[in-house]
Amino acid sequence: MKIAISCHTTQGGSGIVATELATALARRGHEVHLAASVRPFRLRADSGVTFHPIQAFEYPLFRHPPDDLSLANKLAGITREHGIEIIHAHYAIPHAVTALLARQVVAPRRVQVVTTLHGTDITLVGSHAEFYDLTRYAMLASDAVTTVSRWLRDETLSRFQLSTALRRPIAVIPNFVDTGAFTDAGRAPYPASGEPFHLAHASNLRPVKRIADVVRVFHAVQQALPARLTILGEGPEKGLAEELAAELGIAELVRFAGTVRDVPALMRSAHVNLLLSQYESFGLSALEAMACGTPVAASAGGGLPEVIEYGRTGLLCPVGDVACSAAGLIALLDDRPRWERMSRDAAAAARERFDLELIVPQYERLYEELLAEREA
Numbered sequence: 001m002k003i004a005i006s007c008h009t010t011q012g013g014s015g016i017v018a019t020e021l022a023t024a025l026a027r028r029g030h031e032v033h034l035a036a037s038v039r040p041f042r043l044r045a046d047s048g049v050t051f052h053p054i055q056a057f058e059y060p061l062f063r064h065p066p067d068d069l070s071l072a073n074k075l076a077g078i079t080r081e082h083g084i085e086i087i088h089a090h091y092a093i094p095h096a097v098t099a100l101l102a103r104q105v106v107a108p109r110r111v112q113v114v115t116t117l118h119g120t121d122i123t124l125v126g127s128h129a130e131f132y133d134l135t136r137y138a139m140l141a142s143d144a145v146t147t148v149s150r151w152l153r154d155e156t157l158s159r160f161q162l163s164t165a166l167r168r169p170i171a172v173i174p175n176f177v178d179t180g181a182f183t184d185a186g187r188a189p190y191p192a193s194g195e196p197f198h199l200a201h202a203s204n205l206r207p208v209k210r211i212a213d214v215v216r217v218f219h220a221v222q223q224a225l226p227a228r229l230t231i232l233g234e235g236p237e238k239g240l241a242e243e244l245a246a247e248l249g250i251a252e253l254v255r256f257a258g259t260v261r262d263v264p265a266l267m268r269s270a271h272v273n274l275l276l277s278q279y280e281s282f283g284l285s286a287l288e289a290m291a292c293g294t295p296v297a298a299s300a301g302g303g304l305p306e307v308i309e310y311g312r313t314g315l316l317c318p319v320g321d322v323a324c325s326a327a328g329l330i331a332l333l334d335d336r337p338r339w340e341r342m343s344r345d346a347a348a349a350a351r352e353r354f355d356l357e358l359i360v361p362q363y364e365r366l367y368e369e370l371l372a373e374r375e376a
């Protein structure tokens, strides 16, 4: 099939999922084009995906270059030039809208638009009065809508009162991980007596991630056991986390690693990954940690319970319940056989439920169905 993908590429899980999907589809023999203003950081030179950059168009009348319109124009051009059959937009605003505009531009040529919702495009951006109507329109006009969890599907249906109006029911296609790259082979063992446990958190450090809870849970853990914390990523709450760590007297135990190239290696060096968000539609970083044999201590917000099995592959506590997470972690880390079992089970669950070889065919089947419907 000939597929064009658009996504946010500078931050966040949606761009990672879109890039990994593009790469996997190209590897499976499809012709894949990815259009964005910045090359996705996970798009390797040998991915087999053709990258189409969007040039910012500066003009004195424009306060900002109208990148979204440039993207629609680019998608229409790629569709005509390469005979694209499917435009797969990741994140409703602006990508579903630009894909629909491109579909209009190329008419009467027919191209199917698939919109994958990732979470904050519904809960924050799409639910805001500024974008509500446009987001609802984008879902109604897409040929198919997918969500990355059941929680996000239900949230979308109720916030936008959509159930009967969509062209087809929302398909839940969970996120996935390349378990060849994110593997537990060579992961750090349980620490020798006196050696510190390594805790990690990876995110774009926005308020929804509740970074203060991460620091507070770590503070409680290191009072009971030797431990250190690495925080990966950049974002607006980084300063707050640094200040809180200093205030709690643990600054020298907390490392801010920024943007890390080799995420699997860092995850393999951690004994637990913390993800205590207000909610996560899915929690891709939790899945990537699990694949590396790193159990996850998470909040039960949003779709996280669909990814983490309580007590088997990680821990779940109510959102904001620092005492629950700290107590659960201390008990887990203090129990070597239990931690080793959970580490093995986490990696096995990632392989058995979320490997890309299991999930990518679900997107292929959806594309095939849409093309068959179009022919019919």
Ligand code: GMT
Pocket (backbone or CB within 6 Å): 011, 012, 013, 014, 015, 017, 091, 118, 119, 120, 121, 148, 175, 203, 204, 208, 279, 280, 281, 282, 283, 284, 285, 302
């Ligand atoms: O919140 C983020 O980290 C960014 C955001 C995005 O769109 O990139 O993440 C959302 O999409 C990810 C990929 O599907 C999910 O794994 C995240 O759970 C989701 N974030 C939220 O729902 C808060």
